[in-house]
Amino acid sequence: MVFVLRRLLFTIPLLLAVSLVVFALADVLPGDAADQRFQKNPSLKQEWREKRGLTRPFLVRWGEYVARAVRLDLGESYWDDSPVSTDLWRRLAGTFELTVCAMVLAVLIGGALGILSAMYPRTPIDYAGQIVALFGISIPVFWLGMLLLTFTINVLGFPFESNRLPHWLEADSFGSHLYLFESLFTLRLADFLGCAKNILLPCVTLSTIPMAVITRMTRSAMLEEMGRDYARTARAKGLRSRKVVLKHVLRNALIPVTTITGLQFGQLMGGAVLTERIFGWPGLGSYVVEQAVDRRDTPILVGGILLIAATFVLVNLTVDLLYALIDPRVRRQA
Amino acid sequence: MRGGRRWRTFCRNKTALIGAGLVALVIVAALGAGVMATHDPETRVEASPVAEGAERAGSVVRQPPSADHWLGTDENGFDVWSRLVHGARASLLTALAAVGFALLIGVPIGLWSGWKGGLFDAAIMRAVDVMLAFPSILLAVAIAAVLGSGSLTTIVLAVGIVMVPTFVRQVRAAVLQVRSREFVVAARAIGARDTRILFRTVLPNCIAPILVLATLSTGIAVLDAAGLSFLGLGPPATTPEWGVMLTKGFKYVQRNLTWLYLPPGLAISLTVLGFNLLGDGLRDAFDPRSSR
Numbered sequence: 001m002v003f004v005l006r007r008l009l010f011t012i013p014l015l016l017a018v019s020l021v022v023f024a025l026a027d028v029l030p031g032d033a034a035d036q037r038f039q040k041n042p043s044l045k046q047e048w049r050e051k052r053g054l055t056r057p058f059l060v061r062w063g064e065y066v067a068r069a070v071r072l073d074l075g076e077s078y079w080d081d082s083p084v085s086t087d088l089w090r091r092l093a094g095t096f097e098l099t100v101c102a103m104v105l106a107v108l109i110g111g112a113l114g115i116l117s118a119m120y121p122r123t124p125i126d127y128a129g130q131i132v133a134l135f136g137i138s139i140p141v142f143w144l145g146m147l148l149l150t151f152t153i154n155v156l157g158f159p160f161e162s163n164r165l166p167h168w169l170e171a172d173s174f175g176s177h178l179y180l181f182e183s184l185f186t187l188r189l190a191d192f193l194g195c196a197k198n199i200l201l202p203c204v205t206l207s208t209i210p211m212a213v214i215t216r217m218t219r220s221a222m223l224e225e226m227g228r229d230y231a232r233t234a235r236a237k238g239l240r241s242r243k244v245v246l247k248h249v250l251r252n253a254l255i256p257v258t259t260i261t262g263l264q265f266g267q268l269m270g271g272a273v274l275t276e277r278i279f280g281w282p283g284l285g286s287y288v289v290e291q292a293v294d295r296r297d298t299p300i301l302v303g304g305i306l307l308i309a310a311t312f313v314l315v316n317l318t319v320d321l322l323y324a325l326i327d328p329r330v331r332r333q334a
Numbered sequence: 335m336r337g338g339r340r341w342r343t344f345c346r347n348k349t350a351l352i353g354a355g356l357v358a359l360v361i362v363a364a365l366g367a368g369v370m371a372t373h374d375p376e377t378r379v380e381a382s383p384v385a386e387g388a389e390r391a392g393s394v395v396r397q398p399p400s401a402d403h404w405l406g407t408d409e410n411g412f413d414v415w416s417r418l419v420h421g422a423r424a425s426l427l428t429a430l431a432a433v434g435f436a437l438l439i440g441v442p443i444g445l446w447s448g449w450k451g452g453l454f455d456a457a458i459m460r461a462v463d464v465m466l467a468f469p470s471i472l473l474a475v476a477i478a479a480v481l482g483s484g485s486l487t488t489i490v491l492a493v494g495i496v497m498v499p500t501f502v503r504q505v506r507a508a509v510l511q512v513r514s515r516e517f518v519v520a521a522r523a524i525g526a527r528d529t530r531i532l533f534r535t536v537l538p539n540c541i542a543p544i545l546v547l548a549t550l551s552t553g554i555a556v557l558d559a560a561g562l563s564f565l566g567l568g569p570p571a572t573t574p575e576w577g578v579m580l581t582k583g584f585k586y587v588q589r590n591l592t593w594l595y596l597p598p599g600l601a602i603s604l605t606v607l608g609f610n611l612l613g614d615g616l617r618d619a620f621d622p623r624s625s626r
Contacts, residue, residue, distance in 0.1 A: 017464045025476050138607040140557055142564050143580060143599035150587050270469015274561050278584075285472060289565055293479045301476065309467045 007320060011313045016066065018309045019302060023062045026298040033078035033296040052078070065302065074303035079291070084299050088284065092307050093177030094164055095276070095283035099268045101180070101203040106210035107261060114218020114257075118226065119245055129215050136212025141271075145205040145278035152201060160201060162280030166194030202279040206272055210264040217260045221253035228252075254326050262319030266312035284308060340619045350615020356608025363422035371416035372404070375574040378411040396586075399593050406593040408582060410572065418597050420574035425605070428486050428493075428575075429555035433548050435494030440501025441544065445532050447502065448509030458502065465499040471561060478567040486569050493558045497551055504547050508540040515539075542620035546613050553609030560602050576602050 032054070034045040049055055053064075068075060074085045110132075117129035152158035161167060164179055169191060176182050180199055183192040225231060226249050234244045273285030284304050292301030323330045344350055363370060378394060394411040397403060405414035447458040465473070478492040512518060513536065521535045556576075562568055563577025564584075571578060576598040583595030 014464060014467055018467055021464065021468075022476065025480050029480050134607065134610060135603075138553065138610055139603045140560050140580070140599060140606075142561065142584075143595075143602065146580075146584055146587050146595055146599070150590060153588060154590050267470065270472045273471055273475075274564060277565065285469070288472060289475055293475060293567075305468065305472055305476070308469045308472065312467055312469070 004317070004321065007317055011310075011317070014313060015306065015310060019066060019069070019306055020062060022302045022305050023065065023298075024058075026292075026296075026301055027058055029296065033298065036296050037079060069303075069306070074306075075299040077291075077299055078297045079295050084297075084303055087287070088300065088303050088307060090171075090177045091282060091284040091287045091304075092311075094281060095269055095272050095285060095308075096311070097164075097178050097180050098199060098202055098206060098272055098275070098281060098283060099265065101199055102206035102268060102272075103210060103261070103265050105203060105207040106214055106264070109207075110211040110214030111218050111257070113215045115222060115245070115250065117215070117219045118222030119242075121223075129219060133212045133216040133219075136208045136215075139208065140274075141205055141208060142274045142278050144208060145202070145275055148201050148205055149278065159197075161198050164195065164198060164282060166191070166198060169194065202275050202281050205278070206268060206275045209271070210261070210268060213260055213264055214257065218253065218257050221256045222249060225249045225252045251326070255323065258319055258322050258326065262315050262322075265315045269308045269311050344615055344619040347615045347618060349611050350618070353608045353611025353613075353615055356604055357612050360422050360426055360605050360608065363419045364426045365423075367419045367423045370419045371413075372402075373413035373416045375412060375417040375420040376572055396591060396594070398591075405597050408579070408594055409585075412572075412574075414579075414593055414597060417574040417579060418576075418601060421576045421579060421598065421601065422605075424486065424569075424573065424575040425556055425559065425577070425602070428490055428559045429552050431490040432493040432497065432555040432559070433551050435490065436497035436501045436551065437544070437548060439494075440498045441505050441537075443498075444502040444505025445509055445537065445540075448506035449513060449528070449532055449536065455506075459506075462499040462502055465496075470496045471558065474558060474562060475565060475567060478562055484568075484570060486573075486575070489559050489562050489568060492562060492567075493555050496558070497555070500551070501544075501547065504543060505540060508543045509536055512536050512539045542616075546617045546620065549609055549613035549616055553606040553613070556602060556606050556609070 032049075034049050034054070038044045038048065053061065065075060072085065073083075074088060076082060077084050113125070113129040113132055117126040120126060149160070152160055165171065169179075171177075171179075174182050180192065180195040183189075183195055222245070226245070231244055231249055234248050235241065239248075270285055272281075272283055273289060275281065276283040276286040277289075284307065288301055288304035291297045292304065394407055396409055397407045399406045403413050403415065405418065408414055408417070443458060447455045474492040474496045477495055478488050481488040481491055518531065518535055521531045526535075559568075560577030560580060563575065564581045566581075568577050568581070569575055571582060579598035580595060580602070583591075583598060586594045
């Protein structure tokens with residue numbers, strides 16, 4: 001428990017530092033949002049800057065931002081002065097849903113391939129695993145997305161919509177922004193299938209990198225554990241080979257696999273931006289790139305990156321908690 | 335003697351040789367782009383009689399592959415094959431420069447951090463934690479936006495800066511493994527200065543992991559650079575660079591103009607695959623325990 005609390009406390013300075021870095025980055029950018037917004041009548045620029053308090057010193061503005069951010073208020077857009085929190089949360093939900101689906105797919109297929117490759121080395125399944133592990137990290141995701149898109153549209157004639165919702169649904173028919181999960185848990189099966197159909201292609205595309213990494217990690221961790229003394233002992237006392245692998249070896253190999261899965265999840269939240277761009281998926285990364293970089297909308301840039309960094313930190317914390325679940329030795333230490 | 339054994343291990347590793355071959359191919363294309371290109375990569379080709387199948391009669395734009403233009407022409411009427419080989423030069427140089435930057439900054443910091451320990455080490459490791467908490471591609475996007483998008487230098491710096499924390503961490507880990515070995519203690523005992531021990535004794539013994547990391551990172555850098563181009567932060571649209579070509583080709587996916595989006599994507603994939611195989615091979619050669 002103490003360990004968890006310490007980790008939680010450490011996330012606070014970490015997120016502060018992240019916000020400071022992004023704030024500073026946005027500040028040193030040449031030009032500002034006012035230049036973009038009042039291109040037509042530059043006389044309004046200075047007045048607007050005064051009104052939004054942009055003429056105050058850097059640290060004062062950052063302090064004010066942090067004071068509001070702890071109350072989950074991420075400020076107002078520089079582009080149209082509307083609050084950014086609603087949009088950012090909805091976009092975060094989009095990226096989160098996509099990332100979770102991609103990770104589930106990656107863990108299921110990658111884990112299975114990794115275990116089978118380790119159990120049957122130098123067989124076709126092992127070679128398949130190694131090919132997945134190699135090509136997954138070598139092919140640019142956006143190119144893979146393009147290929148999947150052409151294949152489904154031109155060859156299969158699959159009715160792909162580049163939207164999270166199928167055409168017969170509106171966003172306000174849901175209580176949350178997690179459309180896929182909500183329709184599943186409230187058993188609206190037709191709606192669920194509609195959402196699932198639209199998430200399928202981006203999910204497969206996004207899952208390739210973590211699938212490759214997990215396959216590789218699982219295989220090497222399994223092989224390493226299989227060579228240990230306890231595995232030999234288990235086999236020597238007459239346990240069936242499959243039981244040794246699935247009950248003894250797998251449990252020990254799970255620790256490094258969990259670590260890498262957590263890290264991949266965090267990377268994916270931000271890395272999803274390329275996949276989101278290809279499939280027109282309304283996620284956080286693409287929103288940040290569109291709004292923040294093109295329009296110089298600092299509140300969206302800082303808010304978006306903070307949300308992603310916070311998710312990353314939370315996921316890693318969850319992983320640390322999972323260790324205790326998987327490995328009794330960790331539990332006893334803590 | 336040990337070098338020879340490593341070399342033989344490496345040569346027996348078929349996948350590593352394939353990787354080396356792919357990397358060599360890209361290097362040859364990059365060096366010999368001027369000879370291998372059939373046209374100038376940034377000049378509109380002249381109208382040729384091969385207008386059959388072209389969009390409009392006499393049009394030089396978006397021509398399918400022909401004897402004259404092996405991979406067709408793009409939307410500006412540039413020869414795709416020539417752009418592809420010139421792209422090898424741009425993409426390889428970008429990736430190597432980015433990795434070079436990460437090495438230049440990351441290796442000294444990692445060496446010093448691992449060697450000195452204490453407050454300096456703690457501060458550096460916290461900074462690394464902060465940088466690693468950023469989603470790397472978004473950090474690169476933000477850096478590219480600060481530096482002003484639209485040039486290869488920007489991409490080099492954005493990709494390079496994002497890689498620095500990984501290099502610091504790996505080099506530090508390597509130093510920690512070496513620092514208490516006898517030969518380092520001996521160097522210290524005879525009174526060698528810190529910088530001398532670091533660069534003459536510690537660094538040579540950390541070369542293997544650094545070399546492996548640099549090789550694998552070059553592949554990642556090729557991917558990241560293409561990704562930044564795809565997000566619109568890359569060099570101008572006429573530059574012969576794989577990421578740019580792929581971005582342009584994306585517009586023609588629905589119309590199935592394969593020669594515009596298949597070649598650059600395949601080129602990137604094979605290059606990255608080459609660096610990954612080569613890096614794995616080097617790791618196996620240097621560290622026999624990690625081999626299967």
